[in-house]
Amino acid sequence: MVLFPGTMRGAHLLHLTLLVSIAHGIGLEDKKGPLGNLVLDVPEATPVPFPIYQFTSTEEAETYHVSGETEGKISISSDGWLFLEQPLEWSHDKNHHLDIEARSADGETVDGPYSVVLQVVDVNNNHPVFSESQYSGHVREHSPAGVPFLQVSATDADDPNTLNAQLRFSIVNQIPNPGNGFYFGIDPDSGDIFITEEGAEFLRARPSVTYSRGEVRGSPDVLKKKFEDYCIPRNNIPLENNPFYTCIERAERREVNLLQDPDYALVVRAEDLGGGAPNALSSTTRVNIAIVQNLWVSPGSITIRENLEGEYPMYLTTVHANDPTALYKLVQKERLSFPFTISVDGKIYVTAPLDREEKEMYTLVVLAEDEQGVELEKPMEIHVQVDDVNDNHPVCDEAVFEVQENEPIGNQIGVLRAYDSDKEGTLNSFLGYTLLRQKPTKPFDRMFTIDQANGEIKLANKNLQRKEVSQYELTFNVTDGVYTTECKAIIKVIDINNEIPVFEKKEYGTHSVPELAEVGTTLLTIKATDADDPGTGSSRVEYHITAGDQHNLLAIEVDENTGEGRVYIARPLDYELQSIFSLQIDARNPEPLIEGVEYNENATTFVVIQLLDVDEPPVFEVETLNVNVPENITVGTVIMTAEAKDPEGKTIKFKMEGDEHNWLELDADSGELKTKAALDRETVEQISLIIIAYETEGDKQEAEMLVDIQLLDVNDNHPKLQKTQGFICVQDMTPLTLTAVDKDADPYGEPFTFSINRKSPNFEIKPIDGTSAQLILKKKPSSDLNATVPINIKDNAGMGITQKFDVRICNCTKLGYCYIEPGAHSWKLGMSGTIGILAGTFGFIILFLIIVIYRIKKKDQQRSATSGEAKAML
Secondary structure, three states, rough: OOOOHHHHHHHHHHEEEEHHHHHHHHHHHHHEEOOOOOEEEEEEOOOOOOOEEEEOOOOOEEEEEEEEOOOOOOEOOOEEEEEEOOOOOOOOOOOEEEEEEEEOOOOOOOEEEEEEEEEEEEEOOOOOEOOOOOEEEEOOOOOOOOEEEEEEOOOOOOOOOOOOHHOOEEEEEEEOOOOOOOOOEOOOOOOOEOHHHHHHOOOOOOOOOOOOOOOOOOOOOHHHHHHHHHHHHHHOOOOHHHHHHHHHHHHHHHHOOOOOOOOOEEEEEEEEOOOOOOOOOOOEHHHHHHEOOOOOOOOOOOEEEEOOOOOOOOEEOOOOOOOOOEEEEEEEOOOOOOOOEEEOOOOOEEOOOOOOOOEEEEEEEEEEEEOOOOOOOOOOOEEEEEEEOOOOOOOOOOOOEEEEEOOOOOEEEEEEEEEEEOOOOOOOOOOEEEEEEEEEOOOOOOOOOEEEOEEEEEEEOOOOOOOOOOOOEEEEEEEEOOOOOEEEEEEEEOOOOOOEOOOOEOEEHHHHHHHHEEEEEEEEEEEEEEOOOOOOOOOEEEEEEEEOOOOOEEEEOOOOOOEEEEEEOOOOOOOOOOOEEEEEEEEEEEOOOOOOOOOHHHHHHEEEEEEEOOOOEEEEEEEEEEEEEEEEOOOOOOEEEOEEEEEEEOOEEEEEEOOOOOOOOEOOOEEEEEEEEOOOOOOOEEEEEEEEEOOOOOOOOEEEEEEEEEEEOOOOOOOOOOOOOOEEOOOOOOOOOEEEOOOOOOOOOOOOOEOOOOOOOOOEEEEEOOOOEEEEEEOOOOEEEEEEEEEEEEOOOOOEEEEEEEEEEOOOOOOOOOOOOOOOOOOOOHHHHHHHHHHHHOOOOOOHHHHHHHHHHHHHHHHHHHHHHHHOOO
16 A cells, blocks of 8 residues: 655656546546546556546545555555556456545544446567477378378467457468478468378388388398399499488487488467457477378379280289288179289289270279287278270171152162270270171162261162062171171061042941940041052051040040951040031051042041930039138128039029028029128137039939138127136235137137226236236235226237226235124124023033933943842843
C-alpha cells in the first residue's frame, strides 16, 4: 500500500496520464469514475508509472488507500489515481484482488472499502519454442504423397486462449532444392511433415547394398560375396568410386550421425497469432531427412508371348521386400488356372505356356509376410500381359442369302461372316476373301463377286432365272496370312413379285356376334393365295381392314403355315357405338410388286359383321364421387346430382343406401341429392352412400356409385366449462383449475382464451395451456363467502360466451374440505332437540339392559331347580 499526499507527485502523475492517454488515443474521462466495485483490465509489461483508473468519492475525502494483492507494484495517489509502479506479468488464472477506500484528513474511512480486481491482459511477447533444437527422420523412396512420417511441435508461453499462442507451421526452405519445387510439405496446424506429389515422383535414395533372405548383414561370408559381386578385378573401379565401398561407407556414416550427412534439410518456422500477421513472433528449427532405399517397388507390367516354347518354370521378374527375412506369397484375383509361382527370394516364374485366347491378362498380387503371417509390406499388384501370336484359323458362319431375278448388277447380296480368335485389330486377325468356285456355272461362271477386304458379296452378272437355277453354292477362301479356311455360301434365287394375292371369295357374307363377346373371339377366317414362288416375300400374304372399322375394334391375324387370316375382336364391342361393320379387307405382299403390276379387285373381299344387342346395365359417369359439404348447409340444398344413362336408352331411376341419420333425400327421377335435416359434423364426419341407378323395365338391371360426403366443420360450438363450481381453502389459497371443451375441430377449437368480463379486485385468471386456466384468489377474505365469477371463454376463432363459475371460499379441514359448523345447517337440530334425542337414546339403552339382566336371572333360577330335582332322584 502506497499513499501520496503530496501535490507534486499528483501533478507528475497527471502529466504522465495525459501523455499515456494521448499515446493510446484514450481521453481522461474514459479512465475516471465513482468509487465502487470494479473489474479492470491492465496490459502486461506496460511502461511505468502506468495510470489505471481514477476513483472519485461522493464523500469529502482527503486521501485514498489501497490494500490487498499489490505485490509492491500497485499504488494509489491522493487524488484517487490507481497506477502501476512496476509492470505486471500475465500468468494463467492470475488476477490482483484489491480493496480501495477513501479516508478523511484524520485517517478515518469515509467511503468503502470496495473490491477492485485487476485482470492482467496477455500481450504477444513470447516467441514460439520448438520441443527440439533439431529434428531427424527418414522416409522411404516411392512412399505415397500426403502420409506423415515426422512431426515437429512447438509451444508459446502466451495465453493459450488467445491468438498470441496459436501457432502455424510452414517450411521456409529445403536444401537442396532442385527445380525450385518442394518435395516435402507440412500440416500448418499439427506440424506433420509428409512427401508432396512432386517428392513422391522424384525422391530417390542413395545406392545401397541389398540383402536377400538368409544373408546376415555384416557376416564375413556375405560381405565377401558382395565384394566379389562389386569389386572383381575386371571392373577396375577405383575404391572411392566402387559402389560397394561407397554404399557401405555412406550408409554406415549416415546411420551413425544423420545430422552431419542428411539427404535433405528443411527449415521449418513456427509463427504465432495464427500465422501471417505483420507483428507475429516466430522461431525456426532444422529438420534433417534421409531418403531410405525402398526395395518394395513393382517391376511394372510384364509381357510374355502366348505358347512360348522353352523350359518351364520360366523366370519373369524379381521383387524385394525391405525386410530381408520376408516370406513371399502369390495370390490370384480370378478363379481360373494360375500358372505362376514365387520363390523364397522373391523370384516369380510362369509354370506353363499361356494362351491369350483363354486369358489376355493376369493380375498377380504379391504378399510379403513374416513367419507369423503378418504383412511386412502393402500388397503389390503385377500385371502380366499375354502377347498374341497368329495361332488360330479363320472360322466362318453359315451363310444363306436371297437374290431376286431382276436384281441390278452391283447390288449387295450379303456379307460373308468370318472371324479369327487372334487379337482384334492386329494382322493376326485381319482376313482376306477370295471366290474359288461357283456351282452351277450357268448361265455364266462368274455370276457373283466378293470384296477381298470385308467379305461383301455382290451380283456381278445378270440373267438370273429361277426356273433354270434356283440356288447357287459359292466356295470362298478366307485367310489371315498364315492359316486358310474354305467357307461356303448359299445364294437362293427368288421369284420376283409379279403376281398379286387373290381371295377365294369376293364376299364372306354376314356374321352375327353378341356385343358382349370377349376380346380375342374369332369371327371368321379368310384366305387369299399368291401364284409367286412359295416361301418368299413375293408370295406371302398380309391382310388389312381398309374400311368399315373406324374405331379399330377388329383385327386380322395370319397363320404363316396355311396363309389364312383370322378376323377377331381386338377391343370391346359396343352396340350403341357401332352395330354393323361393313368391312373391306385387302390382301397385300410385304415385297413390292414389279413395275407394271398393280393390285386389283381380286385382292379385295367384303364381309359384314352384325352385333346382337344385349341388355346392359345403366352406366354412371363416375364410379366414385367425393363431395365436401359444410355442416351448416341450408336444409333443402342440392349437394350433388347423380348422372347415369342406359346404353339401350331405357328409363332409369335412382335410389340410395347408407343414410343412417336420415339427413338426406334423393330425387328418384333427377338424381338430385338434397339435405332434409341439419347436418352435424360433431355427430359424424363422413357419410358414405351408395346411389343405385336401375332400369324401370325389362330386366331392371342396376349400377352403383359410391358417394363419400365429407362434412366440413363450422364454428357452431362454443367452449364449455367442464366444472362450474369449486372451493378455495383460505389456509393456502391454492388456485382452481378451469378446463373447457369445444366439439369443433381446428381452426374453430382450441387454444381457448380465458378472461373475466370486468376487472375483479378479488380474482384473476392465468392461462395454463390451450384448454385450461387458473382462477386465482388475489387476497384472503375476512370470512367465508360464496362468489360467482363471470368467466368468458373464446375459441381459436374468437367465438365464445360468458359462463358463471361458483366459488366457495372457506376454512378447510385437515382433509382439505370446507369446515361447516353444525348450527350453520338448516337441517340440524337446536340444543334442546339434541338433548331430547340424547335422553331418549340413553333411556332406550337402560331399558334394553334391564330386559337382558332379567332374562339372565330367570335362566339361572331354572338351572337351580333342575339341579335340585336331579339330587332328589339320586
